Amino acid sequence: MVYHFASLGEDHKDAAQFKVNMDTPLLVSCISTGFASPADDYIENPLDLNRYLVANPSATFYFKVSGSSMAELGILENDLLVVDRSLNPVTGSLILIVINGEICLRKLGLSNSQPVLQAFPKNQPPIISAMPDPAEIWGVLSSIIRKVL
């Protein structure tokens, strides 16, 4: 099949990338068959979940959730976590932090205008503890992914 890019126009910013992403089927017409597609002037890239979910691929890591005690925050057992180490945590951030050699999911909260760490043990109210050394923070949660089938 012959793809043609002439109709993209010179000002199409993503033209270079468009060519690279050839493995995804694109809405382009074949030069040799009949009329040009009226959609050719309006071609856009297909939606790419990687671009939606991953801002910095070099710094992005994936985890699976163990435990269901954060269900109220919308995080279920076996959810897929997208963790970006290049983000700086702020109040309200969900973060991964190393506690006793295990990577744990916690929330950064505010108590008496002091930053604190909130843990969510099973069937108990959240436990508030002092803000840890930032060096112990493993990364900041940027997305939660769950397949429903």
Place this chain on the structure above:
Amino acid sequence: MLSNNDGCVIARSNEVKKLGITMAQPYFQIKDLVKQFKIQVFSSNYALYGDMSKRIMQSLSVLAPKLENYSIDEAFLDLHGFKIDDLYAYAHTLKKTIKQWTGIPTSVGIGATKTLAKVANAMGKKGDGLCVLIPEIVPFILSQILVGELWGIGRRWAAQLNALNIYNAEELRQQNISAIKKKFGVVLARTVAELNGQSCRAFSLEVEDKKQIISSRSFGKSVESFLELRQSLAYHISRAAEKMRAQGSVTTAFQVWVYGCQKGTEGRTAESELVKLPIPMQHTAQLLAYGEAALKKIFRNNWRYKKLGVVFLDMVPNFESQLDFFDQDSDRSSLLMKSLDGINQRYGKGSLRFAAEGFDKPWSMKRDRSSPAYTTQWTDLPRAFTS
């Protein structure tokens, strides 16, 4: 960390170094120490190392104008145009960013040439991992370094230089370049020029096509049957052919070799067979057929084989190869190979393969202590605990 087949120690933590465990020491020699000090031992996990290396290189390419990916754990950055006064802060930013993004500690050495940058890096490793070799301190720093520690100077050259009363790098720097060139050749002359701040090792931004591709591996346990040996051959031919197609080459000849010994004896005897192909090839199935014929010639009953390998020789770019007038199928077969490589790229190495490779692979590499492929396999993802 152990080498392929869990044979020798290839990487050590500082704590383990202090126990006197040396590089390349066979694993069986340290088993008692491992027990006594509860040392954590891992098989090589190249899926993880390769991915982490790629992440670091990608991060660097965001942070630096020009990058040469020198090896799995080394890169050169071209910092032309930076002010000398800004370099230390820049090195600090690089180190801090890589650590935050990937978790990997690095050391940064900056010098006027690649050779001096390597020296700076070695100096940095002794301290906080950062070193900028400004011209004023070069003579003093070089006087602290033996010639044998310099990039590209091996034991033989070091001994020859010592015989000429050249012991440290500063003494080498002061040598007359053309005299060195006469005595040792252009490579060492370049090193001397580089020590003097004259850049001789160009930045190579593009990987050159390889002229040869080797795929070989020691067996996890010795192999005696032709069937298993042939499976291993099919595996290595498939891997080499995939790499060859990735760089757009075809091969006109390859060599198959085995190491082994007669049953009941010890030692290693090599046997090899050169295969000259009638036309340049890139199709795995065709290569497998020629490979099997070659293996039949060197296989002996009543032998125990320890290792097998293939090397593709005389590779040329695909478009240069002369098309065989009678090879009507060449278009279809190259499409087939394209699909095969595409599928394996998308779904993981070896997802689709020739049945000739076999299924159980009892000969395959021993990796009893491998850590998970945390960053490259959905099934191996690490866990985050909610409580």
